[in-house]
Amino acid sequence: MTAYNKVQNATNRTFERTLTYDKYTDPKVLEKEMDLVFSRSWQLVGHVSQVEKAGDFFTAEVAGEPIIVNRGKDEVVRAFYNVCPHRATKLEKNAAGNKKILQCAYHGWTFKLDGQLNKAPNFRGEDEACVKDACLRSVRMEILESLIFVNLDDNAKPLSESYGDFFERLSKNSFLSELKRTSQKTRTFKANWKAFMDNYLECDHCHVAHPSFVAALDMNDYQIITCENYSMQGTIVKPDKKYGTVDLNDAEMQGGQFYWLWPNLMLTIYPGPGNMATIQIIPIDHETSMAVYTYYFRDENLSQAEKDLMTFAEQVRSEDIELVELEQIGFRSRAFSKGRYSSSEKAIVQFHEMVLEALNE
Numbered sequence: 001m002t003a004y005n006k007v008q009n010a011t012n013r014t015f016e017r018t019l020t021y022d023k024y025t026d027p028k029v030l031e032k033e034m035d036l037v038f039s040r041s042w043q044l045v046g047h048v049s050q051v052e053k054a055g056d057f058f059t060a061e062v063a064g065e066p067i068i069v070n071r072g073k074d075e076v077v078r079a080f081y082n083v084c085p086h087r088a089t090k091l092e093k094n095a096a097g098n099k100k101i102l103q104c105a106y107h108g109w110t111f112k113l114d115g116q117l118n119k120a121p122n123f124r125g126e127d128e129a130c131v132k133d134a135c136l137r138s139v140r141m142e143i144l145e146s147l148i149f150v151n152l153d154d155n156a157k158p159l160s161e162s163y164g165d166f167f168e169r170l171s172k173n174s175f176l177s178e179l180k181r182t183s184q185k186t187r188t189f190k191a192n193w194k195a196f197m198d199n200y201l202e203c204d205h206c207h208v209a210h211p212s213f214v215a216a217l218d219m220n221d222y223q224i225i226t227c228e229n230y231s232m233q234g235t236i237v238k239p240d241k242k243y244g245t246v247d248l249n250d251a252e253m254q255g256g257q258f259y260w261l262w263p264n265l266m267l268t269i270y271p272g273p274g275n276m277a278t279i280q281i282i283p284i285d286h287e288t289s290m291a292v293y294t295y296y297f298r299d300e301n302l303s304q305a306e307k308d309l310m311t312f313a314e315q316v317r318s319e320d321i322e323l324v325e326l327e328q329i330g331f332r333s334r335a336f337s338k339g340r341y342s343s344s345e346k347a348i349v350q351f352h353e354m355v356l357e358a359l360n361e
Contacts, residue, residue, distance in 0.1 A: 016341055017338035017339065018198075018339035018341060018348070018352060019338070019352045019356070020337055020338050021331040021336070021338065021339075023192075023194065024191075024192040024194060024286075024287075024328065025286060025331050025332055026286060027286040029286065029359075030283055030286040032359055033355075033358075033359070034063050034283070036358050036360070037355070037358045037359075038063040039062075039063040039065075039153065040153040041262060042149040042150070042261075043062045043280075044148070044149055044278060044280060045058075045060040045062065045067060045148050045149065046060065046069055046148040046181070047147060047148060047180065047181040048147075050069075050096065050148075051070060051077055051148075052071070054075060054113070055070070055073075055098040055099055055113065056071050056096075056097075057070035057071075057092065057096065057097060057102075058070075058095065059082055059094070062150055065081060065152060066083060066091075067079060067081065067139055067150060068082040068091065069141070070102075072112075072114045073114075077143065077148070078114065078138065078141065079140075079150050080115050080137060080138055081136065084104040084106065084109055085117075085135070085136065085137070086106070086107055086109050086131075087106055087107065089105070089106040091103075091111070100113075101113075107120075107121065108121045108122075111135070115135045115136035115137075116135050117132070117133075117134050139151075139152065140152075140154060140156065142158065142160070144159055144167045145167055145170050145176055145177075146177065147278075162229060163228065163229050163261055163262075164228030164229060165228075166227065166230045166259065173257075173269060173274075175274030176276065179276055179296040179297060180296065180297070180299075180300070181294060182296060182297045182299070182302065184294045184295070185292075185293045186290055186293070187290070187291045187293070188288065188290050188291075189288070189289060189321045189325055190287060190288055190325050191324040191327060191328035192283075192289065192331070193264060193281045194351075196281045196291065196320070197260070197281065197351055198324075198348050198351070199320050199324050199327075200260060200279075200320070201260055201345070201351055202344065202347065202348055203219075203222055203233065204342065204344055204345070205323065207219065209319050209320070209323055210319055212316070216238060216312075217236070217255075217271075218235050218236050219235065221236055222234070224344070224346065226347055226350045229261070229262045229354075231260050231347040231351075232257065232258065233256075233258040233259075234255055234258060236255040255271060256268070256270055257269040262354055263355075263358075264282070266280075270309055270312065270313060272309045273297070273298075273303065273305055273306055275295070275296065275297055275306065277293065277296065278293075278296075279291060279294075280292040280294075
């Protein structure tokens, strides 16, 4: 039985216990997760607005692997391991830019934008035959709804088949094709990556911890729905509510949409002008993580309404960080070894089932 099927019975599991807390504190667990979770799942690395022109590139890291994504002269977007085949040197050091050719800083090897070897200066004459097939190693990459994903697992299911009807559902937001990546912020915090997921996947804490969120949204209509390898939450705005200069009665988006995709991606659409934000939680070690917050609007020159929307979102996120750091302290305590599920936490049940399934436990 899959984790998706198991979670359908979550409402009958009210008194069952959560993941054991050693899953949040044991460095050996994270080692397994890097191999069995992060190296075998689709990971968001960017947006097509970052590679609009031929030669545009950006670099990323997935499960400890350096990655480079670029648009070739043939207008095709590709992803490669950002590693020179000669001596394994990291090839491109910059975070982003535009280049006609990629050059290794160690021995000067150069590569075309399609990954093919251009020149290997220290291999001449008879040596040239030894490197004729020394191209960059490609990484599986797919683009859906302008989002660029990679997967280190060559045998993984296609992205379009990995998350049920998620991308079909997301595409119903007609403004998405007009958005571009406008900014990105990171924040390091002292908690295991799964603690942040647990927090995001329930809203029982919202009335206690997120007063501005509860003030703007109708919590009586708040729903959490588990789907195939993802879950969704959402509600409508309360009448005559606003945050900052955003009049929610006249907003382009009248409700909030909050998605989680296995294992570590959250995608949010807040009430207000056309917008999207992604949150990725990247493990640094077993008790330290980095949150990557990326914003998508129509233009980099944000209106006051868009700035106010970001302020609203960042307030909620700051409140969540404080909660999960307090939780991590408790995970290390001998007081308890597990937590308890309520019937409203079926999305956490789904996530925990998927973790255990991935770890073969």
